[in-house]
Amino acid sequence: MIQKANRTSLVEQIAEQIERLIDQKQWKVNEKIPPEMELIKEFDVSRNTLREAIRSLVHAGLLETKQGSGTFVRSTNALGAALKRRLNKTTMLETLEVRVALEKQAAQMAAERRTGADLAKLDACIRSCKNASANRDLEQFIMSDIQFHKTIVQASGNQLLIDLYEHMTDTVYSFVHDFIVLEPSFLLEQEPHLDLFKAIQNKDKKSAATYVDNDMEVLKGHISKMLED
Amino acid sequence: MIQKANRTSLVEQIAEQIERLIDQKQWKVNEKIPPEMELIKEFDVSRNTLREAIRSLVHAGLLETKQGSGTFVRSTNALGAALKRRLNKTTMLETLEVRVALEKQAAQMAAERRTGADLAKLDACIRSCKNASANRDLEQFIMSDIQFHKTIVQASGNQLLIDLYEHMTDTVYSFVHDFIVLEPSFLLEQEPHLDLFKAIQNKDKKSAATYVDNDMEVLKGHISKMLED
DNA sequence: ATGTACCAATCATCCTACAATTTTACGGAG
Protein backbone atom coordinates (compact mmCIF):
# COMPACT_ATOMS: atom_id res chain seq x y z
CA MET A 1 0.00 0.00 0.00
CA ILE A 2 1.26 3.41 -0.97
CA GLN A 3 1.36 5.95 1.76
CA LYS A 4 2.21 9.60 1.84
CA ALA A 5 5.62 10.39 3.15
CA ASN A 6 5.69 11.36 6.79
CA ARG A 7 5.62 15.14 6.69
CA THR A 8 4.62 15.83 10.26
CA SER A 9 7.49 17.56 11.94
CA LEU A 10 9.42 15.81 14.66
CA VAL A 11 8.18 18.39 17.12
CA GLU A 12 4.54 17.61 16.40
CA GLN A 13 5.22 13.89 16.68
CA ILE A 14 6.78 14.33 20.09
CA ALA A 15 3.99 16.64 21.22
CA GLU A 16 1.42 14.07 20.14
CA GLN A 17 3.19 11.29 21.98
CA ILE A 18 3.33 13.35 25.14
CA GLU A 19 -0.33 14.27 24.79
CA ARG A 20 -1.13 10.60 24.49
CA LEU A 21 0.92 9.76 27.57
CA ILE A 22 -1.02 12.35 29.53
CA ASP A 23 -4.36 11.32 28.11
CA GLN A 24 -3.71 7.69 28.97
CA LYS A 25 -2.70 8.65 32.52
CA GLN A 26 0.78 7.25 32.14
CA TRP A 27 1.86 10.70 33.16
CA LYS A 28 -0.58 11.79 35.84
CA VAL A 29 -1.78 15.25 36.74
CA ASN A 30 0.46 17.09 39.20
CA GLU A 31 3.22 14.58 38.64
CA LYS A 32 6.66 15.60 37.48
CA ILE A 33 7.68 14.34 34.09
CA PRO A 34 11.22 13.15 33.38
CA PRO A 35 13.80 15.90 32.87
CA GLU A 36 14.75 17.09 29.41
CA MET A 37 17.96 15.11 29.25
CA GLU A 38 16.16 11.82 29.80
CA LEU A 39 13.40 12.61 27.33
CA ILE A 40 16.00 13.54 24.75
CA LYS A 41 17.40 10.05 25.02
CA GLU A 42 14.00 8.33 25.14
CA PHE A 43 12.53 10.13 22.16
CA ASP A 44 15.91 10.33 20.44
CA VAL A 45 15.61 13.95 19.34
CA SER A 46 17.65 17.04 19.96
CA ARG A 47 17.15 19.33 22.89
CA ASN A 48 15.59 21.99 20.65
CA THR A 49 13.03 19.66 19.21
CA LEU A 50 12.00 18.33 22.58
CA ARG A 51 11.79 21.79 24.09
CA GLU A 52 9.60 23.07 21.26
CA ALA A 53 7.23 20.16 21.77
CA ILE A 54 7.07 20.69 25.52
CA ARG A 55 6.65 24.41 25.10
CA SER A 56 3.69 23.84 22.82
CA LEU A 57 1.99 21.81 25.50
CA VAL A 58 2.86 24.37 28.15
CA HIS A 59 1.17 27.02 26.04
CA ALA A 60 -1.81 24.72 25.59
CA GLY A 61 -2.11 24.36 29.35
CA LEU A 62 -1.25 20.68 29.59
CA LEU A 63 2.15 21.15 31.20
CA GLU A 64 3.86 23.69 33.41
CA THR A 65 7.59 24.16 33.69
CA LYS A 66 9.42 25.44 36.71
CA GLN A 67 13.00 26.42 36.22
CA GLY A 68 15.20 24.54 38.59
CA SER A 69 12.44 22.21 39.63
CA GLY A 70 11.05 20.36 36.63
CA THR A 71 8.07 20.05 34.33
CA PHE A 72 4.68 19.02 35.69
CA VAL A 73 1.42 17.78 34.22
CA ARG A 74 -1.30 20.33 34.85
CA SER A 75 -4.32 19.14 32.86
CA THR A 76 -5.50 16.27 30.74
CA ASN A 77 -7.13 18.35 28.06
CA ALA A 78 -6.15 21.52 26.32
CA LEU A 79 -9.62 22.96 25.98
CA GLY A 80 -9.47 24.81 29.26
CA ALA A 81 -6.52 27.03 28.47
CA ALA A 82 -7.80 27.91 25.02
CA LEU A 83 -11.23 28.68 26.39
CA LYS A 84 -9.80 30.81 29.14
CA ARG A 85 -7.82 32.83 26.65
CA ARG A 86 -10.87 33.23 24.47
CA LEU A 87 -13.02 34.26 27.41
CA ASN A 88 -10.62 37.04 28.27
CA LYS A 89 -11.58 38.70 25.01
CA THR A 90 -15.29 38.17 25.60
CA THR A 91 -17.77 40.25 27.54
CA MET A 92 -19.35 38.80 30.62
CA LEU A 93 -22.80 38.90 29.05
CA GLU A 94 -21.73 36.94 25.99
CA THR A 95 -20.12 34.34 28.20
CA LEU A 96 -23.24 34.15 30.27
CA GLU A 97 -25.39 33.58 27.22
CA VAL A 98 -23.30 30.61 26.18
CA ARG A 99 -23.27 29.34 29.70
CA VAL A 100 -27.04 29.39 29.91
CA ALA A 101 -27.22 27.54 26.61
CA LEU A 102 -25.09 24.76 28.01
CA GLU A 103 -26.78 24.62 31.38
CA LYS A 104 -30.27 24.59 29.92
CA GLN A 105 -29.41 21.66 27.71
CA ALA A 106 -27.69 19.96 30.62
CA ALA A 107 -30.72 20.41 32.86
CA GLN A 108 -32.97 18.80 30.29
CA MET A 109 -30.60 15.90 29.83
CA ALA A 110 -30.21 15.60 33.58
CA ALA A 111 -33.97 15.41 33.92
CA GLU A 112 -33.90 12.38 31.66
CA ARG A 113 -30.86 10.60 32.98
CA ARG A 114 -30.41 11.65 36.60
CA THR A 115 -29.64 8.87 39.04
CA GLY A 116 -30.43 8.64 42.69
CA ALA A 117 -26.89 9.65 43.51
CA ASP A 118 -27.28 12.79 41.39
CA LEU A 119 -30.41 13.76 43.29
CA ALA A 120 -28.68 13.18 46.60
CA LYS A 121 -25.80 15.43 45.60
CA LEU A 122 -28.15 18.16 44.44
CA ASP A 123 -30.07 17.92 47.67
CA ALA A 124 -26.86 18.27 49.65
CA CYS A 125 -25.98 21.41 47.69
CA ILE A 126 -29.35 22.95 48.42
CA ARG A 127 -29.03 22.19 52.12
CA SER A 128 -25.58 23.70 52.15
CA CYS A 129 -26.93 26.81 50.45
CA LYS A 130 -29.69 27.16 53.02
CA ASN A 131 -27.24 26.61 55.81
CA ALA A 132 -24.90 29.26 54.45
CA SER A 133 -27.81 31.61 54.01
CA ALA A 134 -28.83 31.19 57.62
CA ASN A 135 -25.29 31.81 58.83
CA ARG A 136 -24.72 34.70 56.45
CA ASP A 137 -21.68 32.85 55.19
CA LEU A 138 -21.09 34.30 51.73
CA GLU A 139 -18.15 32.12 50.76
CA GLN A 140 -19.94 28.91 51.58
CA PHE A 141 -23.06 30.12 49.82
CA ILE A 142 -21.19 30.84 46.62
CA MET A 143 -19.31 27.55 46.74
CA SER A 144 -22.52 25.60 47.24
CA ASP A 145 -24.25 27.51 44.51
CA ILE A 146 -21.46 26.71 42.07
CA GLN A 147 -21.52 23.09 43.13
CA PHE A 148 -25.27 22.88 42.55
CA HIS A 149 -24.97 24.06 38.99
CA LYS A 150 -21.96 21.91 38.28
CA THR A 151 -23.73 18.87 39.64
CA ILE A 152 -26.62 19.40 37.28
CA VAL A 153 -24.27 19.59 34.34
CA GLN A 154 -22.41 16.51 35.51
CA ALA A 155 -25.71 14.66 35.73
CA SER A 156 -26.14 15.26 32.01
CA GLY A 157 -23.48 12.63 31.44
CA ASN A 158 -22.02 14.47 28.46
CA GLN A 159 -18.32 14.95 29.11
CA LEU A 160 -17.83 17.55 26.39
CA LEU A 161 -20.64 19.61 27.84
CA ILE A 162 -19.15 19.21 31.29
CA ASP A 163 -15.72 20.38 30.17
CA LEU A 164 -17.02 23.44 28.39
CA TYR A 165 -19.29 24.37 31.25
CA GLU A 166 -16.74 24.00 34.02
CA HIS A 167 -14.25 26.35 32.44
CA MET A 168 -16.94 28.81 31.57
CA THR A 169 -18.19 28.70 35.13
CA ASP A 170 -14.78 29.44 36.57
CA THR A 171 -14.43 32.80 34.91
CA VAL A 172 -18.02 33.86 35.38
CA TYR A 173 -17.96 33.06 39.04
CA SER A 174 -14.66 34.74 39.74
CA PHE A 175 -16.41 37.83 38.44
CA VAL A 176 -19.62 37.19 40.30
CA HIS A 177 -17.72 36.56 43.49
CA ASP A 178 -15.96 39.90 43.31
CA PHE A 179 -19.13 41.84 43.15
CA ILE A 180 -21.23 39.75 45.49
CA VAL A 181 -18.77 40.62 48.19
CA LEU A 182 -19.59 44.26 47.55
CA GLU A 183 -23.34 43.70 47.31
CA PRO A 184 -24.10 40.69 49.47
CA SER A 185 -27.77 41.41 50.01
CA PHE A 186 -29.46 39.99 46.99
CA LEU A 187 -28.19 36.44 46.92
CA LEU A 188 -28.84 35.18 50.38
CA GLU A 189 -32.56 35.70 50.49
CA GLN A 190 -33.69 33.92 47.40
CA GLU A 191 -33.97 30.20 46.97
CA PRO A 192 -34.50 29.49 43.30
CA HIS A 193 -32.87 26.10 43.26
CA LEU A 194 -35.64 24.08 44.79
CA ASP A 195 -37.97 24.32 41.80
CA LEU A 196 -35.23 23.25 39.45
CA PHE A 197 -34.37 20.35 41.69
CA LYS A 198 -37.94 19.16 41.74
CA ALA A 199 -38.24 19.40 37.98
CA ILE A 200 -35.18 17.22 37.55
CA GLN A 201 -36.45 14.82 40.17
CA ASN A 202 -39.76 14.53 38.33
CA LYS A 203 -38.00 14.12 34.97
CA ASP A 204 -39.79 17.24 33.76
CA LYS A 205 -37.56 18.48 30.97
CA LYS A 206 -39.60 21.49 30.06
CA SER A 207 -39.84 22.93 33.55
CA ALA A 208 -36.16 22.31 34.13
CA ALA A 209 -35.27 24.38 31.08
CA THR A 210 -37.65 27.13 32.14
CA TYR A 211 -36.22 27.37 35.62
CA VAL A 212 -32.67 27.56 34.33
CA ASP A 213 -33.79 30.36 32.06
CA ASN A 214 -35.36 32.24 34.95
CA ASP A 215 -32.36 31.71 37.15
CA MET A 216 -30.05 33.04 34.50
CA GLU A 217 -32.24 36.00 33.67
CA VAL A 218 -31.99 37.08 37.27
CA LEU A 219 -28.24 36.74 37.32
CA LYS A 220 -27.99 38.50 33.98
CA GLY A 221 -30.07 41.36 35.25
CA HIS A 222 -27.87 41.79 38.28
CA ILE A 223 -24.71 41.70 36.24
CA SER A 224 -26.09 44.17 33.72
CA LYS A 225 -27.01 46.56 36.49
CA MET A 226 -23.61 46.05 38.06
CA LEU A 227 -21.79 46.77 34.82
CA GLU A 228 -23.46 50.14 34.48
CA ASP A 229 -21.59 51.46 37.51
CA MET B 1 0.19 47.00 46.69
CA ILE B 2 2.16 43.81 46.62
CA GLN B 3 2.49 42.19 43.26
CA LYS B 4 4.01 38.97 42.12
CA ALA B 5 7.35 39.30 40.41
CA ASN B 6 7.30 39.12 36.66
CA ARG B 7 8.10 35.52 35.99
CA THR B 8 6.67 35.19 32.51
CA SER B 9 9.25 33.59 30.31
CA LEU B 10 10.58 35.34 27.25
CA VAL B 11 8.90 32.72 25.10
CA GLU B 12 5.47 33.46 26.55
CA GLN B 13 6.02 37.18 26.14
CA ILE B 14 6.86 36.75 22.48
CA ALA B 15 3.92 34.39 21.96
CA GLU B 16 1.59 36.92 23.54
CA GLN B 17 2.91 39.71 21.37
CA ILE B 18 2.42 37.65 18.25
CA GLU B 19 -1.07 36.67 19.34
CA ARG B 20 -1.86 40.33 19.79
CA LEU B 21 -0.50 41.18 16.34
CA ILE B 22 -2.76 38.55 14.84
CA ASP B 23 -5.75 39.53 16.92
CA GLN B 24 -5.37 43.17 15.91
CA LYS B 25 -5.10 42.21 12.24
CA GLN B 26 -1.65 43.66 11.87
CA TRP B 27 -0.75 40.21 10.66
CA LYS B 28 -3.68 39.08 8.57
CA VAL B 29 -4.99 35.60 7.96
CA ASN B 30 -3.29 33.77 5.09
CA GLU B 31 -0.50 36.32 5.03
CA LYS B 32 3.12 35.38 5.49
CA ILE B 33 4.77 36.68 8.60
CA PRO B 34 8.36 37.97 8.56
CA PRO B 35 11.05 35.27 8.49
CA GLU B 36 12.72 34.13 11.68
CA MET B 37 15.84 36.18 11.13
CA GLU B 38 13.88 39.44 10.99
CA LEU B 39 11.75 38.59 13.99
CA ILE B 40 14.86 37.73 15.95
CA LYS B 41 16.09 41.26 15.39
CA GLU B 42 12.70 42.88 16.03
CA PHE B 43 11.97 41.05 19.26
CA ASP B 44 15.64 40.89 20.18
CA VAL B 45 15.64 37.28 21.29
CA SER B 46 17.53 34.20 20.19
CA ARG B 47 16.36 31.93 17.44
CA ASN B 48 15.46 29.20 19.93
CA THR B 49 13.27 31.48 21.99
CA LEU B 50 11.50 32.82 18.94
CA ARG B 51 10.99 29.36 17.51
CA GLU B 52 9.50 28.05 20.74
CA ALA B 53 7.02 30.93 20.74
CA ILE B 54 6.10 30.38 17.13
CA ARG B 55 5.81 26.66 17.62
CA SER B 56 3.38 27.19 20.48
CA LEU B 57 1.14 29.18 18.22
CA VAL B 58 1.47 26.62 15.44
CA HIS B 59 0.31 23.95 17.86
CA ALA B 60 -2.55 26.22 18.91
CA GLY B 61 -3.62 26.56 15.28
CA LEU B 62 -2.89 30.25 14.86
CA LEU B 63 0.11 29.78 12.59
CA GLU B 64 1.35 27.28 10.07
CA THR B 65 4.96 26.86 9.05
CA LYS B 66 6.19 25.57 5.74
CA GLN B 67 9.82 24.67 5.51
CA GLY B 68 11.51 26.65 2.78
CA SER B 69 8.53 28.86 2.29
CA GLY B 70 7.69 30.71 5.48
CA THR B 71 5.22 30.99 8.32
CA PHE B 72 1.61 31.95 7.68
CA VAL B 73 -1.29 33.15 9.78
CA ARG B 74 -4.04 30.55 9.73
CA SER B 75 -6.59 31.71 12.28
CA THR B 76 -7.34 34.59 14.57
CA ASN B 77 -8.36 32.53 17.55
CA ALA B 78 -6.95 29.42 19.07
CA LEU B 79 -10.24 27.92 20.13
CA GLY B 80 -10.76 26.05 16.88
CA ALA B 81 -7.70 23.85 17.08
CA ALA B 82 -8.25 22.96 20.71
CA LEU B 83 -11.87 22.20 20.06
CA LYS B 84 -11.04 20.07 17.08
CA ARG B 85 -8.59 18.03 19.10
CA ARG B 86 -11.15 17.65 21.86
CA LEU B 87 -13.85 16.63 19.41
CA ASN B 88 -11.67 13.84 18.09
CA LYS B 89 -11.98 12.18 21.47
CA THR B 90 -15.72 12.71 21.61
CA THR B 91 -18.54 10.65 20.19
CA MET B 92 -20.72 12.10 17.49
CA LEU B 93 -23.78 12.00 19.72
CA GLU B 94 -22.12 13.95 22.51
CA THR B 95 -20.97 16.55 20.02
CA LEU B 96 -24.45 16.75 18.61
CA GLU B 97 -25.94 17.33 22.04
CA VAL B 98 -23.69 20.29 22.64
CA ARG B 99 -24.34 21.57 19.17
CA VAL B 100 -28.11 21.53 19.71
CA ALA B 101 -27.61 23.37 22.99
CA LEU B 102 -25.79 26.14 21.19
CA GLU B 103 -28.11 26.30 18.22
CA LYS B 104 -31.23 26.34 20.35
CA GLN B 105 -29.96 29.27 22.34
CA ALA B 106 -28.84 30.96 19.14
CA ALA B 107 -32.25 30.51 17.55
CA GLN B 108 -33.94 32.13 20.51
CA MET B 109 -31.54 35.02 20.49
CA ALA B 110 -31.89 35.33 16.74
CA ALA B 111 -35.66 35.53 17.16
CA GLU B 112 -35.12 38.55 19.35
CA ARG B 113 -32.38 40.33 17.46
CA ARG B 114 -32.67 39.30 13.82
CA THR B 115 -32.39 42.08 11.28
CA GLY B 116 -33.90 42.31 7.86
CA ALA B 117 -30.60 41.29 6.38
CA ASP B 118 -30.57 38.16 8.51
CA LEU B 119 -34.01 37.20 7.29
CA ALA B 120 -32.96 37.78 3.69
CA LYS B 121 -29.97 35.51 4.09
CA LEU B 122 -32.04 32.80 5.70
CA ASP B 123 -34.58 33.06 2.90
CA ALA B 124 -31.81 32.70 0.34
CA CYS B 125 -30.59 29.53 2.06
CA ILE B 126 -34.05 28.03 2.04
CA ARG B 127 -34.46 28.79 -1.66
CA SER B 128 -31.08 27.26 -2.36
CA CYS B 129 -32.11 24.15 -0.43
CA LYS B 130 -35.32 23.85 -2.42
CA ASN B 131 -33.47 24.40 -5.63
CA ALA B 132 -30.93 21.72 -4.79
CA SER B 133 -33.70 19.39 -3.76
CA ALA B 134 -35.43 19.84 -7.11
CA ASN B 135 -32.21 19.20 -8.99
CA ARG B 136 -31.19 16.28 -6.80
CA ASP B 137 -27.93 18.13 -6.16
CA LEU B 138 -26.69 16.65 -2.91
CA GLU B 139 -23.60 18.83 -2.54
CA GLN B 140 -25.51 22.04 -2.96
CA PHE B 141 -28.21 20.85 -0.61
CA ILE B 142 -25.74 20.11 2.14
CA MET B 143 -23.90 23.38 1.67
CA SER B 144 -27.13 25.35 1.81
CA ASP B 145 -28.28 23.43 4.84
CA ILE B 146 -25.06 24.23 6.69
CA GLN B 147 -25.32 27.84 5.66
CA PHE B 148 -28.87 28.05 6.96
CA HIS B 149 -27.87 26.86 10.40
CA LYS B 150 -24.77 29.01 10.49
CA THR B 151 -26.76 32.07 9.52
CA ILE B 152 -29.13 31.53 12.41
CA VAL B 153 -26.24 31.33 14.81
CA GLN B 154 -24.65 34.40 13.31
CA ALA B 155 -27.90 36.26 13.74
CA SER B 156 -27.59 35.67 17.46
CA GLY B 157 -24.86 38.27 17.49
CA ASN B 158 -22.83 36.42 20.14
CA GLN B 159 -19.34 35.95 18.77
CA LEU B 160 -18.33 33.34 21.33
CA LEU B 161 -21.38 31.30 20.49
CA ILE B 162 -20.62 31.68 16.80
CA ASP B 163 -17.03 30.51 17.20
CA LEU B 164 -17.95 27.45 19.22
CA TYR B 165 -20.75 26.53 16.86
CA GLU B 166 -18.82 26.91 13.64
CA HIS B 167 -16.07 24.53 14.70
CA MET B 168 -18.52 22.07 16.08
CA THR B 169 -20.46 22.19 12.85
CA ASP B 170 -17.43 21.44 10.75
CA THR B 171 -16.75 18.08 12.30
CA VAL B 172 -20.38 17.03 12.57
CA TYR B 173 -21.05 17.84 8.96
CA SER B 174 -17.98 16.16 7.59
CA PHE B 175 -19.44 13.06 9.20
CA VAL B 176 -22.97 13.72 8.03
CA HIS B 177 -21.75 14.36 4.53
CA ASP B 178 -20.01 11.03 4.34
CA PHE B 179 -23.10 9.08 5.12
CA ILE B 180 -25.61 11.19 3.27
CA VAL B 181 -23.78 10.31 0.11
CA LEU B 182 -24.49 6.69 0.89
CA GLU B 183 -28.09 7.26 1.89
CA PRO B 184 -29.24 10.28 -0.09
CA SER B 185 -32.94 9.59 0.10
CA PHE B 186 -34.00 10.99 3.41
CA LEU B 187 -32.74 14.53 3.24
CA LEU B 188 -34.01 15.80 -0.05
CA GLU B 189 -37.71 15.35 0.56
CA GLN B 190 -38.20 17.10 3.84
CA GLU B 191 -38.33 20.82 4.35
CA PRO B 192 -38.11 21.49 8.05
CA HIS B 193 -36.47 24.87 7.78
CA LEU B 194 -39.49 26.91 6.84
CA ASP B 195 -41.16 26.66 10.22
CA LEU B 196 -38.01 27.71 12.00
CA PHE B 197 -37.60 30.63 9.63
CA LYS B 198 -41.12 31.83 10.29
CA ALA B 199 -40.65 31.57 14.03
CA ILE B 200 -37.56 33.75 13.84
CA GLN B 201 -39.32 36.15 11.53
CA ASN B 202 -42.20 36.46 13.99
CA LYS B 203 -39.79 36.84 16.92
CA ASP B 204 -41.32 33.74 18.46
CA LYS B 205 -38.56 32.47 20.75
CA LYS B 206 -40.42 29.47 22.05
CA SER B 207 -41.34 28.03 18.68
CA ALA B 208 -37.84 28.64 17.39
CA ALA B 209 -36.39 26.57 20.19
CA THR B 210 -38.93 23.83 19.64
CA TYR B 211 -38.22 23.59 15.93
CA VAL B 212 -34.49 23.38 16.49
CA ASP B 213 -35.16 20.58 18.94
CA ASN B 214 -37.27 18.71 16.41
CA ASP B 215 -34.76 19.24 13.65
CA MET B 216 -31.98 17.90 15.80
CA GLU B 217 -33.98 14.95 17.04
CA VAL B 218 -34.47 13.87 13.45
CA LEU B 219 -30.76 14.20 12.68
CA LYS B 220 -29.87 12.44 15.90
CA GLY B 221 -32.19 9.58 15.04
CA HIS B 222 -30.65 9.15 11.63
CA ILE B 223 -27.13 9.22 13.01
CA SER B 224 -28.00 6.73 15.73
CA LYS B 225 -29.46 4.36 13.19
CA MET B 226 -26.45 4.88 10.98
CA LEU B 227 -24.01 4.15 13.78
CA GLU B 228 -25.60 0.78 14.42
CA ASP B 229 -24.39 -0.53 11.07
C1' DA C 1 15.90 26.00 65.94
C1' DT C 2 17.76 29.37 62.61
C1' DG C 3 20.27 31.26 59.23
C1' DT C 4 24.08 30.89 55.83
C1' DA C 5 26.86 29.03 52.38
C1' DC C 6 27.25 25.76 49.14
C1' DC C 7 25.98 22.16 45.76
C1' DA C 8 23.23 19.52 42.51
C1' DA C 9 19.36 19.24 39.46
C1' DT C 10 16.72 21.41 36.15
C1' DC C 11 14.95 24.59 33.03
C1' DA C 12 15.95 29.25 30.20
C1' DT C 13 18.41 31.45 26.88
C1' DC C 14 21.80 31.96 23.47
C1' DC C 15 24.94 30.41 19.82
C1' DT C 16 26.69 27.96 15.72
C1' DA C 17 26.29 24.59 12.24
C1' DC C 18 24.13 21.90 8.92
C1' DA C 19 20.00 19.57 6.56
C1' DA C 20 15.64 19.81 4.01
C1' DT C 21 12.44 22.30 1.41
C1' DT C 22 10.65 25.86 -1.35
C1' DT C 23 11.09 29.90 -4.12
C1' DT C 24 13.61 32.66 -7.17
C1' DA C 25 17.05 33.75 -10.64
C1' DC C 26 19.48 32.61 -14.56
C1' DG C 27 21.03 30.75 -18.77
C1' DG C 28 20.55 27.85 -22.67
C1' DA C 29 17.50 25.19 -26.14
C1' DG C 30 13.95 25.57 -29.20
Added chain:
DNA sequence: CTCCGTAAAATTGTAGGATGATTGGTACAT
Protein backbone atom coordinates in the same frame (compact mmCIF):
# COMPACT_ATOMS: atom_id res chain seq x y z
C1' DC D 1 10.58 35.37 -26.88
C1' DT D 2 9.08 31.26 -24.29
C1' DC D 3 10.04 27.07 -21.95
C1' DC D 4 12.69 24.21 -19.13
C1' DG D 5 16.23 22.66 -16.14
C1' DT D 6 19.66 23.84 -12.88
C1' DA D 7 21.92 26.71 -9.58
C1' DA D 8 21.44 29.87 -5.97
C1' DA D 9 19.04 32.04 -2.29
C1' DA D 10 15.73 32.14 1.26
C1' DT D 11 13.51 29.86 4.85
C1' DT D 12 12.32 26.60 8.24
C1' DG D 13 13.88 21.97 10.61
C1' DT D 14 17.10 19.54 13.53
C1' DA D 15 21.25 18.90 16.15
C1' DG D 16 24.52 19.82 19.84
C1' DG D 17 26.95 22.64 23.05
C1' DA D 18 27.72 26.50 26.36
C1' DT D 19 26.28 29.49 29.96
C1' DG D 20 22.91 31.64 33.15
C1' DA D 21 18.99 31.44 36.49
C1' DT D 22 16.04 29.22 39.68
C1' DT D 23 14.87 25.77 42.84
C1' DG D 24 15.53 22.32 46.42
C1' DG D 25 18.29 20.18 49.42
C1' DT D 26 22.53 19.54 52.67
C1' DA D 27 25.96 20.59 55.84
C1' DC D 28 27.57 23.57 59.09
C1' DA D 29 28.02 27.28 62.24
C1' DT D 30 25.51 30.07 65.42
